[in-house]
Amino acid sequence: MVRQGGCLCGAVRFQVEGEPYRTGLCHCADCRKESGSSFVYFAHWSRDAFSVTGDLKAYAGRSFCPHCGCRLFCLNEQDVEIRLGSLDEAPSRIFPQMEVWTKRREPWLHAFSGTGQYAEDPPKNS
Numbered sequence: 493m494v495r496q497g498g499c500l501c502g503a504v505r506f507q508v509e510g511e512p513y514r515t516g517l518c519h520c521a522d523c524r525k526e527s528g529s530s531f532v533y534f535a536h537w538s539r540d541a542f543s544v545t546g547d548l549k550a551y552a553g554r555s556f557c558p559h560c561g562c563r564l565f566c567l568n569e570q571d572v573e574i575r576l577g578s579l580d581e582a583p584s585r586i587f588p589q590m591e592v593w594t595k596r597r598e599p600w601l602h603a604f605s606g607t608g609q610y611a612e613d614p615p616k617n618s
């Protein structure tokens with residue numbers, strides 16, 4: 493399975509192959525700020541499953557399109573954490589396995605059933 497994605501203006505395009513190994517929702521302060529929303533919906537793949545074209549800028553490891561400002565992913569040598577709203581197809585059918593920083597979750601949201609619940613960051617190997 494190959495999923496395509498990109499920014500709002502189309503200057504950055506990416507693709508990722510296979511299913512992610514870790515998925516979740518994050519309510520932390522940084523994710524709220526970067527997205528301008530109440531939480532970020534994310535998933536991790538290994539770096540070699542991922543390819544990207546187009547100019548990128550990054551702030552604190554968080555890559556974005558310098559033309560339209562769209563937030564896309566966090567990239568390092570081993571791993572990519574993609575903001576799943578940047579995928580072209582919706583629904584993506586990627587289900588969150590965990591919810592993190594739930595102590596900052598809005599009171600009108602409730603825990604998604606079947607997800608691990610963590611008040612702050614999850615343990616390293618979960």
Ligand SMILES: [Zn+2]
Pocket residue numbers: 499500501502503504557558559560561562
């Ligand atoms: Zn763009």
Ligand SMILES: [Zn+2]
Pocket residue numbers: 518519520521522523524532593
């Ligand atoms: Zn976060």
